[in-house]
Structure formats: structure tokens, C-alpha cells
Amino acid sequence: SQQGEEDPQALSIQEGENATMNCSYKTSINNLQWYRQNSGRGLVHLILIRSNEREKHSGRLRVTLDTSKKSSSLLITASRAADTASYFCATDASGNNRLAFGKGNQVVVIP
Amino acid sequence: DARVTQTPRHKVTEMGQEVTMRCQPILGHNTVFWYRQTMMQGLELLAYFRNRAPLDDSGMPKDRFSAEMPDATLATLKIQPSEPRDSAVYFCASGPGLAETQYFGPGTRLLVL
Known part of the structure; x- marks a missing residue:
């Protein structure tokens, strides 16, 4: 399946700490995107990273992409x-x- | 601030009744997607359109679900007859391309009794 799999599935942190989550996938991609969903709401697009990019920032968000490992990470700083x-x-x-x-x-x- | 809108936001109905959900995509977006979200199955892609033409509806039960785009400003998802297992939140999303950023509506929360 091409479906990305996030890890960890649940994370609890204190305000001010950084939160890191990972996504792994199986086949080659053109782009990878991260979305956020608040309770009871629709998904909101956060960031898109293309296969030729390694890192991207948006405000307190940092996304990395490692195509050799078929994985991406999303870091939220100062949560x-x-x-x-x-x-x-x-x-x-x-x-x-x-x-x-x-x-x-x-x-x-x-x- | 362009947004995807969906109606109704909530729907409670009895088993066997017809349910119609509507979506107004963002003007200028040529792709429209219908998703269903449940705790057990997560987010499932039901059907999607490009330039109003259905591209793939393999994700939805054909015997009871149908999706259409009568015009560029309206997408509909119909369930007839509805069953309790259809209870879920149904999201519509639109975007400028099939694998580009998607903009989600607020969802229709459906409960079939």
C-alpha cells in the first residue's frame, strides 16, 4: 500500500516542548503533504514537500523528507x-x- | 477567504432513508474528492472528479452510493438506502490538481439509526 503510516500514533507533551512525528511510505513519490485536523473539523493543509526537497519550514513547523528511507518527519517547535x-x-x-x-x-x- | 462548503453539517436519519450531501468546491479548483472518516477505518477516499468527470469511485459501495457533479459549483454524494454502518463524517475536498494540496470542507456528520 502507498498509504503513509505515521508514528507515533499518539503523543502527549507539555506546552512549550517540541513534538516530532514521522511518516513512512512504500513507493516513490512526487510529493508528501502534512495536514492537521482539530476535533470535529476538516483537515487543514500544513505543508507540502516535493521529492527533490529535503527540508521545508513554515512558522513553527519543520518538515524533512528522506526519499532514500522513504520517510518524513514533522517537527512542531514550542508547542x-x-x-x-x-x-x-x-x-x-x-x-x-x-x-x-x-x-x-x-x-x-x-x- | 475561499472555502469549501458542505451541507448539511449534521444529519440524523433512519435506516432505509435517502441521504444527499452537498459540496461547493472552491471556485477555480478542477478536482473534487469525497472522503468518509470513521474511528475504525480512518479516512477513506470514496470518489473523485476532475473537470466534473468522475475518475474513480471504486472506494464506495456502488449499490447504494452515488456521486455526481451537476455543475462546477456543486458536488453531491447520495446514499440510497442508508444503513447504520454508513454513520460517519463525510468530507468533501477540492484542489487545483489530483495530487496537489487539498482544501477540506467542514464535513457532514451522518448518523443512521
């Missing part, structure tokens, strides 16, 4: 209670014209 959410990675297999979403990481930031 806030508002970062409590589920985080999904989504991949597109090269030649497969759609995204496949993982099952998500649940992150709880304790104030």
Missing part, C-alpha cells in the same frame, strides 16, 4: 495547547494521480 490535533501525512505515488492519507498521529499538548 501550544492549540496544536492539540491529529496530524496526517499524505503521499502521491509517482504516476498515481491521487493522494493517500495515513491513519494520523494524535498529539495532545498539555497546558
